[in-house]
Amino acid sequence: MALAGPSATRAATAGQGTAQRLLRIWRYAWSQKRYLVPGCLCVVIVAATYSINIMALLPTIHLIAGQQGVPSWIHQGIAERRLNAVFDVDAAAGEVRVAKRSSNALLPPTIKRNFVLTQIDGAALKPGELFRVLAYLEDGHEVALTFLDRDQQLVPIRVTPEPLKFSDWWLRRGAALLPQGSSAEDRLDTLKIIVVIVVLISVVGGVSRFFAEYLIALTAACVVLMLRKRMYYRVLRLPVSKFATHGVSDLVSRFVQDSQDIYRGLNFLFAKSLREPLKAIFVFCVALVIDWRLTLITAVAAPVGGYLIRRLGKMIRKANKRLLENYGRMLSALQGTLTGIRVVKGYTMETFERQRLHQLDKQMLRQQMKIERIDALSSPLFEFVGQIVAALAILYFANQMLNGLMEFSKFATLAACMAGMFDPVRKMSSFYNRFQTANAAMDRVFEIIDMPDEVTPGPARPIPAPPFSDRIEFRDVTYTYPGATSPALNAVNLTIRRGERVAFVGPNGSGKTTLLSLLMRFFEQQEGVILIDGRDLRDLSIASLRRQMSLLTQDTVIFADTIGNNIAYGDGRLLRKLILRQRHPERRYDLAGQEERIVAAAKAAYADEFIREKPQGYDTYVGEHGVTLSGGQKQRIAIARAILRNAPIFIFDEATSQVDSESEQKIHDAVERFLEGRTALIIAHRFSTILQADRIVVMDRGRIVDSGRHEELIRRCRLYQSLYGTQIIEDAPVTDVPATAPTA
Secondary structure, three states: OOOOOHHHHHHHHHOOOHHHHHHHHHHHHHOOHHHHHHHHHHHHHHHHHHHHHHHOHHHHHHHHHOOOOHHHHHHHHHHHHHHOEEEEEEOOOOEEEEEEEOOOOOOOOOOOOOOEEEEEOOEEOOHHHHHHHHHHOOOOOOEEEEEEOOOOOEEEEEEOOOOOOHHHHHHHHHHHOOOOOOOHHHHHHHHHHHHHHHHHHHHHHHHHHHHHHHHHHHHHHHHHHHHHHHHHHHHHOOOHHHHHHHOHHHHHHHHHHHHHHHHHHHHHHHHHHHHHHHHHHHHHHHHHHHOHHHHHHHOOHHHHHHHHHHHHHHHHHHHHHHHHHHHHHHHHHHHHHHHOHHHHHHOOOHHHHHHHHHHHHHHHHHHHHHHHHHHHHHHHHHHHHHHHHHHHHHHHHHHHHHOOOOOHHHHHHHHHHHHHHHHHHHHHHHHHHHHHHHHHHHHHHHHHHOOOOOOOOOOOOOEOOOOOOOEEEEEEEEEOOOOOOOOOEEEEEEEEEOOOEEEEEOOOOOOHHHHHHHHOOOOOOOEEEEEEOOEEHHHEOHHHHHOOEEEEOOOOOOOOOEHHHHHHOOOHHHHHHHHHHHHOOOOOOOOOOHHHHHHHHHHHOOOHHHHOOOOOHHHOEOOHHHOOOOHHHHHHHHHHHHHHHOOOEEEEEOOOOOOOHHHHHHHHHHHHHHOOOOEEEEEOOEHHHHHOOOEEEEEEOOEEEEEEOHHHHHHHOHHHHHHHHHOOEOOOOOOOOOOOOOOO
16 A cells, blocks of 8 residues: 655645644644633633723823712713713813713704703702712603803703613712712722722732633643644554654654644633733723724724734744754754764764754754744834824824813823733734744644554454464565665565474565565555465454564664563553553552563573663663663563563564674574474574574565575575675584585
8 A cells, every 4th residue: 555655644734724723723622621711711801800900090090180089970971971962070160061062962052062051950059969960860851951151141951861871870880889079088088999999800810810821821731742642642553664754853853842832832822812812802892982983993903913913923834834844854963963973973073963963053043033033023013003003093182182072081091092902912913923833833743643544455344363373475465665666575475384484584675674564564565465374464453463473673672661661561561560550659550470471581581680680670770772781681681572472473683783602692592492383584694593494585676586494595596605605694604505506
């Protein structure tokens, strides 16, 4: 089967726009709704307290700069709305003058500007009492108003005020709780109450902000944890070929750097990117209540800001995606340099490696600086747009106030509202840039999650592989690596019977490792069929098939764990129990006889003797790649792992590296004891291994050239003669080779 390559996967992921990626990440986030919903509610509370504090400026400034008490001022606002007119209070003269009458005012045209309202229903009242009567007048009740014109003549009229609104009821009830007078003492007492309320609201806002940031950070961390878990699942199920095309360092970069970018982006998305727009919206509503016409005029700047945010965000996303790709390349180069540090030093290539890494860092720096330039440009742009709008708004406010059409308290509060709206919008520009950074990371993470795994065409529900009992067959098997021009295996036919020991020899690139990789289904052949006991491997579940095989690779794999856990890796259930016991020593786990299996496997591999000499025995931590162990010790631990697995089929790619003679003899004895009664497929490099094989298969350029025992091949197969003389490790005794042999 030809699996989709990285370019196809990238194309499929690129086909998903930002909306699709957001929808996918939202599904992960919604699974944590027990944290997300309370966190978002706290964000709403934070935004609400922010707008309430700005709204509190209006009565505060009115109390300080004006001559009215807050209850009288509230009653005046209700009265003006019910009569569709604006009144001006002359505190010194104790008069209420008409400042403005709208086109739909209830007052007749005979009532002009600067007319003085003197009586209601024939009663002469002070300004505060006049407004209070109008504010508490029942709906539908006609009232007689008497005005004094500019010639000091009385002008009586009768009007039916507009009905009270729902908000008027609450304003009246709030006003009733405050000191009713307009003296300095009453206004100071009211100011104290307002200050206490503002402080309490600020406390609520602060507490809500703490819980909002904590709960949303917890949500983001849980989402990243789920993404990584999904990536672990997908990466561990990828075909082996994917690791060659993508590179391990690039995958590590996606696990580390990209996931952190997503974490930061989710924090911005659910916290700051939700809080700042809500703050702007709530303050916008406050400004609408104060002066809706002017507020709507200033809102024309919103499309300009939206365009700038979107444009700059796209540029950030593209630059950050390139930055993440360069980060993966840098990590790959650094890992290669540090892993091969002995070669680097031995060949005195320190300068070359330093310069190579420096060039990669410079490429990253250019992308990072591009992001920083865009990010630095966004704030000044938004401030410039905001300053233009604010300047025009302030000029309009000043004109209204200087012409007596607006109070100073409203002027100051509206100015504060403009600042309160534009500050969150300005911050949103940088938040959007940071979100686009996360968007690029999501693109790369979902590219991994969307990759096809190694499950290949076959039955919808593969059957478990029965215990191996008869033979393994390769029939006309052909496999070509992606991008290669010639096949690695070409029409290979081979039958291996149960209990047979088969050694594979051939020059590098002859197809030995590929053949055994196909048996374990690390790759899938494009042509032909592989049978085990007459069943097509593709009809069997991969896990059940591999459980019947023990694998020993040429490059001995030792994990950064204890020696005991490295051996227990051959039995997944046992390893999980051991790890759980290490994590939770207070709990009891049934390990009766299990740890003895580890020791028995180590003894069979001649590893127990050196393990006992370690400071902590089987609990000794071996370091990354088993750095604290010698080459022979690593091989013996790997053999112990295979012995513990106790699988009927043994696949062994013999190491070419030399170890000391004592270790080599122990490794040889351990393998010989383990192979008794088992089917073994060995890529051989030592004469002793070849000599013990029931059959030797000679391969070249993806084909089987010949097969037989050593004595047969040394006489008839010229390629085997050449391999015996040049590539097989010189541990064999002198054997007579015919001077002339037929070509196989």
